[in-house]
Amino acid sequence: MSERMKRRPTSIDVAERAGVSQSTVSRALAGSEVITEATRARVLRAAEEIGYFVDERAARLRRGSTGTLAVVVICRPGESAADINPFSYMLLGSVCLAASERGFETLVSFQAREEQFFGHYEERGWADGLVVIGTTTNRAAWDYFRGLEKAERRVVYWGSPFDDLEWVRSDNRAAGRLAVEHLLAQGYRAPCFLGAIDSPQHQFAERYEGYCEAMRAAGLEPCLVPTRDGATREEEGAAAVGAWLDQGGGADAIFAACDAMALGALEALKHRGVAVPGEIGLAGFDDLPAARFAQPGLTTIAPDPAAAGSLLVDALFNAGEGAPLRRVSVSLTPRGSTAR
Amino acid sequence: MSERMKRRPTSIDVAERAGVSQSTVSRALAGSEVITEATRARVLRAAEEIGYFVDERAARLRRGSTGTLAVVVICRPGESAADINPFSYMLLGSVCLAASERGFETLVSFQAREEQFFGHYEERGWADGLVVIGTTTNRAAWDYFRGLEKAERRVVYWGSPFDDLEWVRSDNRAAGRLAVEHLLAQGYRAPCFLGAIDSPQHQFAERYEGYCEAMRAAGLEPCLVPTRDGATREEEGAAAVGAWLDQGGGADAIFAACDAMALGALEALKHRGVAVPGEIGLAGFDDLPAARFAQPGLTTIAPDPAAAGSLLVDALFNAGEGAPLRRVSVSLTPRGSTAR
DNA sequence: CTGAAAGCGCTTACAG
DNA sequence: CTGAAAGCGCTTACAG
Numbered sequence: 001m002s003e004r005m006k007r008r009p010t011s012i013d014v015a016e017r018a019g020v021s022q023s024t025v026s027r028a029l030a031g032s033e034v035i036t037e038a039t040r041a042r043v044l045r046a047a048e049e050i051g052y053f054v055d056e057r058a059a060r061l062r063r064g065s066t067g068t069l070a071v072v073v074i075c076r077p078g079e080s081a082a083d084i085n086p087f088s089y090m091l092l093g094s095v096c097l098a099a100s101e102r103g104f105e106t107l108v109s110f111q112a113r114e115e116q117f118f119g120h121y122e123e124r125g126w127a128d129g130l131v132v133i134g135t136t137t138n139r140a141a142w143d144y145f146r147g148l149e150k151a152e153r154r155v156v157y158w159g160s161p162f163d164d165l166e167w168v169r170s171d172n173r174a175a176g177r178l179a180v181e182h183l184l185a186q187g188y189r190a191p192c193f194l195g196a197i198d199s200p201q202h203q204f205a206e207r208y209e210g211y212c213e214a215m216r217a218a219g220l221e222p223c224l225v226p227t228r229d230g231a232t233r234e235e236e237g238a239a240a241v242g243a244w245l246d247q248g249g250g251a252d253a254i255f256a257a258c259d260a261m262a263l264g265a266l267e268a269l270k271h272r273g274v275a276v277p278g279e280i281g282l283a284g285f286d287d288l289p290a291a292r293f294a295q296p297g298l299t300t301i302a303p304d305p306a307a308a309g310s311l312l313v314d315a316l317f318n319a320g321e322g323a324p325l326r327r328v329s330v331s332l333t334p335r336g337s338t339a340r
Numbered sequence: 341m342s343e344r345m346k347r348r349p350t351s352i353d354v355a356e357r358a359g360v361s362q363s364t365v366s367r368a369l370a371g372s373e374v375i376t377e378a379t380r381a382r383v384l385r386a387a388e389e390i391g392y393f394v395d396e397r398a399a400r401l402r403r404g405s406t407g408t409l410a411v412v413v414i415c416r417p418g419e420s421a422a423d424i425n426p427f428s429y430m431l432l433g434s435v436c437l438a439a440s441e442r443g444f445e446t447l448v449s450f451q452a453r454e455e456q457f458f459g460h461y462e463e464r465g466w467a468d469g470l471v472v473i474g475t476t477t478n479r480a481a482w483d484y485f486r487g488l489e490k491a492e493r494r495v496v497y498w499g500s501p502f503d504d505l506e507w508v509r510s511d512n513r514a515a516g517r518l519a520v521e522h523l524l525a526q527g528y529r530a531p532c533f534l535g536a537i538d539s540p541q542h543q544f545a546e547r548y549e550g551y552c553e554a555m556r557a558a559g560l561e562p563c564l565v566p567t568r569d570g571a572t573r574e575e576e577g578a579a580a581v582g583a584w585l586d587q588g589g590g591a592d593a594i595f596a597a598c599d600a601m602a603l604g605a606l607e608a609l610k611h612r613g614v615a616v617p618g619e620i621g622l623a624g625f626d627d628l629p630a631a632r633f634a635q636p637g638l639t640t641i642a643p644d645p646a647a648a649g650s651l652l653v654d655a656l657f658n659a660g661e662g663a664p665l666r667r668v669s670v671s672l673t674p675r676g677s678t679a680r
Numbered sequence: 681c682t683g684a685a686a687g688c689g690c691t692t693a694c695a696g
Numbered sequence: 697c698t699g700a701a702a703g704c705g706c707t708t709a710c711a712g
Contacts, residue, residue, distance in 0.1 A: 295635020
């Protein structure tokens with residue numbers, strides 16, 4: 001009984017047992033229309049009986065595709081799993097879910113250090129396309145991936161610092177406008193923007209542009225909290241707002257370019273005894289879980305998480321057919337930090 | 341010039357260009373000791389020049405292994421990427437990082453609904469082993485994976501409800517003891533436990549056992565907040581504590597089996613005007629990012645995230661060699677919620 | 681140290 | 697509707 005051997009069963013084993021050829025097994029298991037239902041049933045049963053599964057290594061080699069999507073999450077060097085931005089994780093989940101719905105497996109890789117940078121998934125026969133997400137602060141990583149673009153390759157980026165690459169992003173200008181409109185509606189009169197607008201993180205600059213538009217539309221002058229460096233976005237936010245308060249502050253609300261910075265800002269404000277939302281209103285972007293549990297709850301704007309993954313995957317595979325959607329719509333969740 | 345053709349280059353193209361055989365190319369690129377440095381350099385250069393990468397589909401087919409680890413994250417049905425427990429994400433990151441350090445790629449899949457359940461990664465030639473993590477509440481999923489165990493297979497579970505499967509877990513008893521010891525040291529006299537101890541989530545029961553041990557060691561009687569159902573752990577915690585308070589409560593501290601429940605509990609306490617940490621102290625488990633930003637900050641106990649991934653991956657591949665470590669050590673982070 | 685040849689387990693023209 | 701044969705691109709005994 002060859003079926004009883006310890007080696008894994010092959011399509012030939014199934015063929016023998018079902019009394020058909022290897023070709024027929026392949027067609028039956030692949031769901032080919034051309035096969036008789038009776039034959040298919042026989043094959044399926046034989047496969048089940050000997051615990052046969054198609055070996056994807058061989059199938060893909062022959063077929064030439066992989067049915068897999070590679071997802072690279074760019075991290076900051078030295079970051080451990082607990083330090084990675086929750087939004088990156090959420091986006092990762094969203095991409096995996098969207099890929100799965102479209103019948104793709106996902107090969108996931110977290111990359112932080114120069115020696116780990118790798119994007120040749122297509123050449124290696126590992127994937128049919130690549131989604132790159134993660135922190136914009138790792139400049140070396142983005143430079144590496146930009147360098148890859150010379151070859152023809154299916155890649156799409158979330159939060160790429162380079163406008164010439166294929167990207168999908170939140171509708172950041174709309175987010176900026178939403179923030180200002182909300183703050184003004186809550187009675188604030190001088191909302192300031194917190195976030196680096198000259199950084200490679202164009203998304204921040206886009207949020208700032210939307211902020212400016214809405215400010216000017218309301219007859220107000222835009223203003224900026226000067227940025228500070230920090231090991232994390234939180235520290236950046238805390239340091240910037242701390243220094244700004246030391247200089248006298250001068251606004252009654254802050255729209256922070258991301259929740260992590262807003263949460264840092266919140267700590268700095270509390271630390272100095274500035275009441276939120278009473279003296280200063282605060283809004284962020286990303287809708288991190290932590291935003292909900294902050295005290296007061298942090299008003300925040302965020303892209304639809306499911307839509308983000310879908311758009312990324314679709315952008316990858318519909319690259320040819322017309323301009324794919326590249327902007328994920330955003331919405332504002334009002335919480336205590338702006339409830340004056 | 342065959343190198344100029346549009347098709348992807350193969351090892352034969354490299355061989356031609358370097359003036360060696362295909363075998364030599366393979367050995368040179370695989371880092372075989374047996375190859376002359378001069379030959380290797382020639383091969384490397386030729387490969388570089390024509391942009392050659394080894395096709396892993398073929399390499400793996402021939403070699404018989406995959407160099408890949410499958411990671412399944414079990415979710416609750418209907419959960420979107422934004423709803424998945426941050427701790428699951430962190431654990432996922434930790435496993436991917438640990439796998440990468442050991443030279444493995446990671447194939448990630450989020451599974452929630454019955455039709456999606458899949459664990460035959462080895463049979464499919466997709467992976468050499470499988471790590472299953474995620475919510476214990478999806479009973480159908482765990483039953484499915486348990487059913488897989490009949491065949492010989494490399495799997496390891498985090499948070500498996502089944503003690504007979506290969507698992508890696510936090511040192512949950514130590515966590516329970518730590519919580520009680522900390523609460524008593526802070527001056528609380530009657531810490532209660534919040535979490536389902538009869539559920540398939542054995543980890544909760546283990547934390548409860550540790551809690552009981554420390555209580556009895558201190559001459560105190562263990563007590564339980566009756567559990568309630570909810571769509572999320574937070575809602576479970578909020579509902580349970582709400583109902584418990586309605587019944588008169590009767591403890592001056594709560595150790596919740598996980599942070600998500602603790603955060604729900606915190607909301608319920610605030611909602612009813614119970615002061616934390618003044619009237620009731622509160623501690624959780626997991627160290628979610630949200631725990632840090634809660635008001636007051638949530639005291640919490642957590643496993644070392646990096647260690648969790650390492651132990652899982654090691655348990656998978658050292659299964660033969662003696663008993664692998666299966667308990668991840670935990671530590672307590674004191675915050676405002678127990679700072680009386 | 682290097683090469684010629686076989687073969688990993690599929691899928692897919694090509695016949696019939 | 698089904699089968700015999702070729703071939704996807706590697707790696708690895710087996711020779712030399």
